[in-house]
Amino acid sequence: MRLLEYESKRILEKYRIPLPAGRLVALGEILKIDKPVMLKAQIPIGGRGKAGGILEASDTEDARQKISHLLQSNLRGYIPKSVYMEEKKAVKQEFFMGVTYDTVAKAPLAIFSPAGGIDIEELAQKQPELVCKEHFTVASRLPLHRAREIVAETGISGKLLLGLSPLLSKLADVFLDYDATVVEINPLGLMDDGQLVALDCHMEIDDDAVFRHADIASMEKDTGRVEGEKRMSDFERKASEINDLDHRGVAGRMIEFDGNLGLIIGGGGASLTAFDAIRAHGGRPANYCEIGGNPSVLKVKELTKLILSKPGVNKIAVIMNVVSNTRVDLVARGIVKGILESGKNPARTVAVFRIPGAWEEEGFKILSKYGIPIQGRTVSIDEAARIATKNSD
């Protein structure tokens, strides 16, 4: 879960990481501004400046107009629900500071660069000497001396070194304490008066750890904090409703495409494999989906009906890997029922049925009864995809 800038900054504040003075402003609020401010749309994406989500205002009237403009903008699919107003700081130098996991080394990684305000990955490739990355452990954390070593590697010394190192060490504490997967302060600004302040912050919390952070859990529940564009199509939303019909198995993680061949495919890896294979054979999928676990007959039936209700879709390909906990017979029954309830002929609607595994004999009996050819375990996923494509025209 990606936090908004002001949410992240509230956490930094608890760790005494210095910030510019700032607060959230509401639409229509009576403002009085006597010095320049930054107005920042609170949306959960990077590159807000480029997207037009960060504006500068010089006086009260200017600020009022720009706040209302921001709250009505569509910034790369997001409509800001709030604007964070911050004093404008005169920045002498910008730094980058971040902590994330190196998923290959399986360790937390602290990153520091004296060239902030940039794309750190790009910089690390072009000028590796300007980026220092070091692993640490959850058990030992990132004590001050380790943070100092990292900052010093980039050539920083003196007072600046003493100012930056504790901030990096504290940022690692934030990262670990909050079960973050990414925390970045970018840029971290050095002011004319020598003060260091976190100008922007990007923080993502591990979705699987939200349960042990009451404050984050309540943010997650707050449906009003982020308003994205309608990302789901009606078709996709209906599929998600079907998946919620009961708790048995998964049958509805659906993405709509504009082809003519309906797909009921699963599980995770096999769906990716089958979808690629159908396209490689020249087939045009009408949808992507992942069924798994042991979905009920009802769910499979409803999903079948939904797919067949799409204009231009007259055929369905049913492909899964060799299953162990999904029951072939339940899927077969759901498919047949769905086709019959759609007023179609099962034998002519199923482009391929290829699910070997648990309860396959019972499943094959159902299919035979309706004249649907059976593809057993000797037919590979891509052969099944070829058959489906051939039958889809």
Add this chain to the structure above:
Amino acid sequence: MAILADENTRVIVQGITGREATSFTKDMIDYGTRVVAGITPGKGGQRVHGIPVYDTVRQALREHPAEAAVISVPPALVKGAVLESLENGITLAVVVSERVPRKDTIEFLEAAKARNARVIGPNTLGLISPGKVRLGMAGGPAADVRKAYMPGPVGIASRSGGMTTEIANLLTTRGIGQSTCIGIGGDPVVGSNFLDLIPLFDRDPETKVVVLFSEPGGVVEEKLSELVMAQKFSIPIIGFIAGRFVDNMPGVRFGHAATIVEGNRGSTRSKIEMFRKAGIHVAESFSDIADIAKRYL
């Protein structure tokens, strides 16, 4: 020979009284796995399919020495369960549980490293050395495992549990057996990724070729390619990369938590390119896996 575990490996099951664990414990026993004890705190003294249940790993191991643990407990309890096993001398932990907080995973992996123990998972269906042992729930009931898997010279490591069995099935139906087949787990951080497992297959005299099943997301395939280019291993590797269409859908998460393309990171295009550069065989279609494997047997 098999890697990681064989017919002599003695196994405990943590969380054995849970619904899922009860069922896969039976499947493991039916397949011939030496399950010696189970652990569920508070349920010591019970039996599950004839296997004695203990309150603690220490008590269990005192009566029944074992090398491996299969762990199936709720996400918040996984870290404690793995640490308990490691502290009592278990050297192979197979973590079946899903949705484990990433920090917890890293923390028990740090402990495993310090003790020279190995972890498979989290979020894995487990591993099978055909005809010898099955740890976890890969392949389902023993009768189904026997249909899909058979002993032989091909190693499998897969980011998808279901596809581990699917690849074994493809090879078996073409008359090619397998040495050890591992679902490495679908999380972004897992105890044993391709980089950790390839050296084991490389050293195993029985394994002649390894099949990897990859998905979009992460950079482990890219790192592996670098190691192959530096000639760290000599075993032939076949890579199948599913989800090529995902390259055009950055930010969308697919089946496994790790399956996500972020910016340029993790695209299948870059993985395929790197595999080719390194001389790893890229199977274009799924059936190609078997055809390429045959060349090395």
